[in-house]
Amino acid sequence: MVDVCLLGTGGMMPLPGRYLTSLLIASQGKMILIDCGEGTQVTLKMCGWGFKAIEAICFTHFHADHIAGLPGMLLTIANSGKTTPLTIIGPIGLETVVNGLRVVAPHLPFEIIFIEVSNDKANSFDIHGFKIDTLPLDHGMICVGYNINIGRQRKFDALRAENANIPKIFWNKLQKGEEIFFEGKLYKPDMVLGESRKGIKISYCTDTRPTENIISFVEEADLFICEGMYGEDEYIVKAVEYKHMLFSEAAFLAKKANVKELWLTHFSPSLLFPEEYLEAIQEIFVNTKIGEDRLIKELKFEI
Amino acid sequence: MVDVCLLGTGGMMPLPGRYLTSLLIASQGKMILIDCGEGTQVTLKMCGWGFKAIEAICFTHFHADHIAGLPGMLLTIANSGKTTPLTIIGPIGLETVVNGLRVVAPHLPFEIIFIEVSNDKANSFDIHGFKIDTLPLDHGMICVGYNINIGRQRKFDALRAENANIPKIFWNKLQKGEEIFFEGKLYKPDMVLGESRKGIKISYCTDTRPTENIISFVEEADLFICEGMYGEDEYIVKAVEYKHMLFSEAAFLAKKANVKELWLTHFSPSLLFPEEYLEAIQEIFVNTKIGEDRLIKELKFEI
Numbered sequence: 361m362v363d364v365c366l367l368g369t370g371g372m373m374p375l376p377g378r379y380l381t382s383l384l385i386a387s388q389g390k391m392i393l394i395d396c397g398e399g400t401q402v403t404l405k406m407c408g409w410g411f412k413a414i415e416a417i418c419f420t421h422f423h424a425d426h427i428a429g430l431p432g433m434l435l436t437i438a439n440s441g442k443t444t445p446l447t448i449i450g451p452i453g454l455e456t457v458v459n460g461l462r463v464v465a466p467h468l469p470f471e472i473i474f475i476e477v478s479n480d481k482a483n484s485f486d487i488h489g490f491k492i493d494t495l496p497l498d499h500g501m502i503c504v505g506y507n508i509n510i511g512r513q514r515k516f517d518a519l520r521a522e523n524a525n526i527p528k529i530f531w532n533k534l535q536k537g538e539e540i541f542f543e544g545k546l547y548k549p550d551m552v553l554g555e556s557r558k559g560i561k562i563s564y565c566t567d568t569r570p571t572e573n574i575i576s577f578v579e580e581a582d583l584f585i586c587e588g589m590y591g592e593d594e595y596i597v598k599a600v601e602y603k604h605m606l607f608s609e610a611a612f613l614a615k616k617a618n619v620k621e622l623w624l625t626h627f628s629p630s631l632l633f634p635e636e637y638l639e640a641i642q643e644i645f646v647n648t649k650i651g652e653d654r655l656i657k658e659l660k661f662e663i
Numbered sequence: 664m665v666d667v668c669l670l671g672t673g674g675m676m677p678l679p680g681r682y683l684t685s686l687l688i689a690s691q692g693k694m695i696l697i698d699c700g701e702g703t704q705v706t707l708k709m710c711g712w713g714f715k716a717i718e719a720i721c722f723t724h725f726h727a728d729h730i731a732g733l734p735g736m737l738l739t740i741a742n743s744g745k746t747t748p749l750t751i752i753g754p755i756g757l758e759t760v761v762n763g764l765r766v767v768a769p770h771l772p773f774e775i776i777f778i779e780v781s782n783d784k785a786n787s788f789d790i791h792g793f794k795i796d797t798l799p800l801d802h803g804m805i806c807v808g809y810n811i812n813i814g815r816q817r818k819f820d821a822l823r824a825e826n827a828n829i830p831k832i833f834w835n836k837l838q839k840g841e842e843i844f845f846e847g848k849l850y851k852p853d854m855v856l857g858e859s860r861k862g863i864k865i866s867y868c869t870d871t872r873p874t875e876n877i878i879s880f881v882e883e884a885d886l887f888i889c890e891g892m893y894g895e896d897e898y899i900v901k902a903v904e905y906k907h908m909l910f911s912e913a914a915f916l917a918k919k920a921n922v923k924e925l926w927l928t929h930f931s932p933s934l935l936f937p938e939e940y941l942e943a944i945q946e947i948f949v950n951t952k953i954g955e956d957r958l959i960k961e962l963k964f965e966i
């Protein structure tokens with residue numbers, strides 16, 4: 361089971377009643393945060409999931425509305441009692457930007473591990489069971505999208521274990537992933553486990569123009585969180601100029617990528633009532649939601 | 664006439680429903696902001712006084728809860744259309760700290776003028792008619808308090824002008840502050856103006872332990888905005904350790920300095936209901952208010 365909370369839905373600047381776009385993903389007591397603009401720590405406090413379990417913060421890019429809340433967030437995480445390392449992931453230049461902002465948060469009780477992702481290829485790594493993939497996006501500055509994949513353990517297959525004549529006393533340890541060497545023979549977890557099972561895939565793409573690469577990157581995602589800066593198609597000139605997307609462009613990406621569900625976010629400050637466009641957008645991709653601050657969903661593994 | 668708005672009342676970290684301590688002062692179409700923690704731009708937006716007229720931002724010190732909102736504030740001021748210089752005032756090291764934070768706000772359409780104030784003496788300067796004085800405070804890092812004095816123009820004194828035989832054609836120009844040289848004689852504004860008149864004095868002291876110097880610094884202030892981190896006197900050990908004040912300590916300062924009114928602010932996140940202590944504190948200094956986010960007052964010149 362995986363819980364996601366869209367902490368905010370704003371783009372450009374925080375507004376009364378609209379925090380900046382940021383996503384929190386929780387699974388098995390660990391959390392990943394994507395983006396951290398000014399005020400993200402406050403909406404996270406309202407969400408109530410705590411700060412101590414944050415293992416990684418991923419940044420799409422270094423515009424202030426996506427990262428300026430970092431120093432306050434680090435201090436509040438510190439205040440939560442965390443002492444284990446925190447991983448911070450983002451485009452090349454990450455360490456310089458973070459260290460600039462940390463001029464007001466120089467002393468922390470935990471280590472920071474930096475992972476700078478290349479912008480000319482996809483990157484992939486594992487943080488506490490979250491498999492994280494990145495994709496270069498098309499914005500005014502170097503920017504990446506994220507897939508967070510949460511794998512599912514394979515089932516124990518007793519028949520398989522019996523057929524392979526594996527002593528029963530080893531079954532439990534093998535199921536838990538241990539390898540055992542006994543009387544000249546090596547027993548591996550693979551020998552007692554069934555077919556691999558589908559995990560959960562969450563995709564997060566902002567800020568960007570729509571690209572063909574996004575379609576294959578977010579393909580079949582259980583939840584696709586995508587920027588929609590403008591509701592009306594008339595804003596296409598602005599969207600192209602500032603390298604953002606229309607609601608309709610995000611919906612076409614969702615449709616082509618055959619995702620299960622689309623949440624729109626990163627609304628322009630001038631877009632006061634994004635829900636007014638829902639009906640029109642659902643004609644392109646029916647399972648669309650207009651993001652709301654602290655919109656929460658529990659994603660379940662397939663039975 | 665001078666308007667003040669206490670934009671927030673929190674200390675340490677922003678909370679749902681409580682922005683960080685910050686003060687906005689407006690007079691004759693110009694504004695001064697003191698402190699700018701994470702979220703200050705949002706509460707300022709709620710206050711509705713706009714961003715473009717901000718001429719100076721004063722910082723007491725460089726703890727994140729007083730300055731981490733600066734990059735977002737600068738971008739929002741930029742977005743308001745301001746192109747004239749912005750003065751930023753704060754303790755020694757200001758430029759380094761601001762430039763660190765500006766890693767996410769490098770391009771602005773206005774110049775920034777830095778004024779770094781010495782911590783071993785009082786400083787005084789004039790910004791667009793606001794006379795600003797600073798005083799070193801007693802906190803865990805270099806920290807200064809501010810007096811903002813708004814002067815009042817002297818009245819035109821016709822009798823005085825007549826007695827001095829000043830030609831009537833010059834009266835208007837002299838009243839407006841011009842000097843005139845005519846037929847070998849220098850006419851000065853002073854010759855047509857009455858007694859100097861009392862201005863308005865606003866004092867802002869946070870974060871600090873109470874000191875004797877604060878008393879003389881804030882003496883006779885029309886409004887004294889002072890930190891009160893803890894409501895109960897039992898917290899004195901904590902207040903001493905972290906270099907903050909009890910409500911009662913702030914009230915004794917107000918009483919000794921004979922200020923007109925005291926507003927308490929910079930409440931500890933653990934202090935959920937500061938108004939519970941009001942009655943007890945008013946026994947020390949009757950004209951005390953417990954600060955609230957966006958508490959507004961119009962200060963009038965004496966008749």
